[in-house]
Amino acid sequence: GGQDEGNTGHGAVDFPVAVVLPAAGCGERMGLTTPKQFCTFLNRPLISYTIESFEKISWIKTIVVVVAKESHELMLHIVKTFRHTKVKVVEGGTSRHRSIFNGLQVLTESTEGSSLPRPKVVIIHDAVRPFVEEDFLLKITLAAKEQGAVGAIRPLVSTVIATTSESYLDHSLERAKYRASEMPQGFLFDIIHQAYQLCSEFDFEFGTECLHLALQYSGTNAKLIEGPPTLWKVTYKRDLAAAESVIKETLSLSACLISGTMAETVELASKVQKNLAAHDMAVDVFSCAKEYKELLLSKTRNFIQITVGGGRLSDIAELIKLLEETNHALLYPVVIIWVHLYMSEEQSHRQKPDELTPIMDLAVKAKQGNILLYGIQVIHSKVPELWEKSAERLSELTAALIRDRNPAFTGQLLQA
Amino acid sequence: GGQDEGNTGHGAVDFPVAVVLPAAGCGERMGLTTPKQFCTFLNRPLISYTIESFEKISWIKTIVVVVAKESHELMLHIVKTFRHTKVKVVEGGTSRHRSIFNGLQVLTESTEGSSLPRPKVVIIHDAVRPFVEEDFLLKITLAAKEQGAVGAIRPLVSTVIATTSESYLDHSLERAKYRASEMPQGFLFDIIHQAYQLCSEFDFEFGTECLHLALQYSGTNAKLIEGPPTLWKVTYKRDLAAAESVIKETLSLSACLISGTMAETVELASKVQKNLAAHDMAVDVFSCAKEYKELLLSKTRNFIQITVGGGRLSDIAELIKLLEETNHALLYPVVIIWVHLYMSEEQSHRQKPDELTPIMDLAVKAKQGNILLYGIQVIHSKVPELWEKSAERLSELTAALIRDRNPAFTGQLLQA
Numbered sequence A, B: 001g002g003q004d005e006g007n008t009g010h011g012a013v014d015f016p017v018a019v020v021l022p023a024a025g026c027g028e029r030m031g032l033t034t035p036k037q038f039c040t041f042l043n044r045p046l047i048s049y050t051i052e053s054f055e056k057i058s059w060i061k062t063i064v065v066v067v068a069k070e071s072h073e074l075m076l077h078i079v080k081t082f083r084h085t086k087v088k089v090v091e092g093g094t095s096r097h098r099s100i101f102n103g104l105q106v107l108t109e110s111t112e113g114s115s116l117p118r119p120k121v122v123i124i125h126d127a128v129r130p131f132v133e134e135d136f137l138l139k140i141t142l143a144a145k146e147q148g149a150v151g152a153i154r155p156l157v158s159t160v161i162a163t164t165s166e167s168y169l170d171h172s173l174e175r176a177k178y179r180a181s182e183m184p185q186g187f188l189f190d191i192i193h194q195a196y197q198l199c200s201e202f203d204f205e206f207g208t209e210c211l212h213l214a215l216q217y218s219g220t221n222a223k224l225i226e227g228p229p230t231l232w233k234v235t236y237k238r239d240l241a242a243a244e245s246v247i248k249e250t251l252s253l254s255a256c257l258i259s260g261t262m263a264e265t266v267e268l269a270s271k272v273q274k275n276l277a278a279h280d281m282a283v284d285v286f287s288c289a290k291e292y293k294e295l296l297l298s299k300t301r302n303f304i305q306i307t308v309g310g311g312r313l314s315d316i317a318e319l320i321k322l323l324e325e326t327n328h329a330l331l332y333p334v335v336i337i338w339v340h341l342y343m344s345e346e347q348s349h350r351q352k353p354d355e356l357t358p359i360m361d362l363a364v365k366a367k368q369g370n371i372l373l374y375g376i377q378v379i380h381s382k383v384p385e386l387w388e389k390s391a392e393r394l395s396e397l398t399a400a401l402i403r404d405r406n407p408a409f410t411g412q413l414l415q416a
């Protein structure tokens, strides 16, 4: 983590920063049995995406995740499975405020016998807002250090109205004067810790705003900063689909294409590169998969390998091995598209059953490692228009497979 | 339309009801060049889904869609393409309130020389809230008749805070006393029409709430009714993905399976039916596609046809013809999965190129009519475990193809 996000915060953040993620809610609103922070898409629970957003930032040192007692084991399993390294898992209280306080308490304990410094600034965030970005967290962190308390706000989406006790309209609020209070919020650690130490049982049970506690018990007026729409909270089942689509779109921005060295495969590679650019996908072309270093430096989760005829299974097996060894598919499913270029029409359909089996077998194994292998057959034509048409169909199938990342279709051999 | 929704409203709504859909906004919030109401998913613009929600309700007689001048032609094209029959397209004003007023004016004009009665109740809704349901519209309509004005509300998602002019926290609102004002809203026509006739230029330009105008200019206190979360507004690009996922989930609840009469195909049909039930898909099995009436009565947009070997192309062609003649794919893409059952291993891969071509050709033509044709090959095994396994893979592929509705994969022949 860290290096891929640049080091914007390195110079500015020369003090310890920790994060508290309350995740003890039960998600009844979603109409699901699983609390929404543990709902899974692309093989990973929502909360792990949120953790990743903080973990990859070099100047964030500790992430305290506060969970319900019954989710403790599950959370430890998630931390282990996705190799989160900055996370401490703590059990929550009976309300959101008690859970946050438990999280803060752990950060005071870490001074005793531990090498972790007591944080100067603590960021409180929701486990169900996975798309928080480093530049906004930097703003929050620096403002917290300066002002003592800071919160993200957003313009109101709907008009807010006051209702009478009989459910009639009383009055509507002037939209310009009000904002929706969102997460993350940032605090000087001592200010928010003191507020929680002083606050009442009523606050613990019914309070909704950390900002309000900082004001009431530490005398600190919070600064408010408008956040981007990506801060939105995953609340309903449809929001999970939205979150998945955001991730899939990001994953589809780039690909590595391994072209081989034959004139026809190189030509096809160049056509595919051009076509995928029209699908907003930037394709880097390499002549062989042996250019390990470059493949690894590439951040893409999409690989296209062009081989002639059935190709050598060992080429694909090596690519899979490389990706597995480097944990490239740990956080996001990796797509490999194995393109079989046939130099004549006849050759393409002469395959016997035992030639089809290997890709399915390899795909079944690869899928266990979060690698999605698909095959596409394409026939070389000497007629330029037909050859161009084939390259277009290949590109369309490739784009669709990469965007979709559908595990059900792995091992299939499609026709371009 | 109408009959599929039951006739809950028939007895109760014995007075004329019209709808005004302001759709003149430019959707700048989404970061898209197309206004969001015209953004397309599953081959249809968002606004057509919203119109459909009203049009299928028998007691709603007129839907006035108010669009910007530059979208007038586009809107007429949408009405024609998707055969909306209750829609009048009107040009909007320079603000939301002016657009709504234009829509109301058209409804007063309809008394002159037209057979449409002036509505007793008018519902005002957003073009970008496609999932409004009949039972809630009935509540709104009856309450509007009774009370004169009624609006949908939702609990606040975030705490609402007042800010100082320097962007500091002033105070937060007590959440229990406030609600988000949403759409739809319903009015006695004369009450809202009078309010718009009396209101000021300032109201036309800066007002946000029709409920407020009804109060101020017609002295009517609006009744507030809590609506379901499905009333949510499509605002950002991610919301389009969410809306698409909601539609896809609904479309995946059922399928028709045409089994043929051979013992093995009937047995396979029964296995698939059982497996898809585990995917929450209710499958009706028919012995042949000739049972036209039953297929048509079925509301499903998914058809699975099992044939032995390559099967007869004419069977699939007939099914496509039936679906086209009945406009079954007009509003939602229809999926046809053509299952090729091979009675032995050898038979399955003996296909020559010219046997593969027909399904692709047929698929290309069908796609023009919004029908998505896919093929799946499955091999019959005399070993019960292998046969069971094949049926499971077939079911998994079928469920994935139906859920995905990906046009890029039509004409492909997958291996179960």
Ligand SMILES: [Mg+2]
Pocket: A002, A003, A005, A006, A007, A008, A009, A056, A057, A058, A059
């Ligand atoms: Mg960094």
Ligand SMILES: [Mg+2]
Pocket: B002, B003, B005, B006, B007, B008, B009, B056, B057, B058, B059
């Ligand atoms: Mg009806």
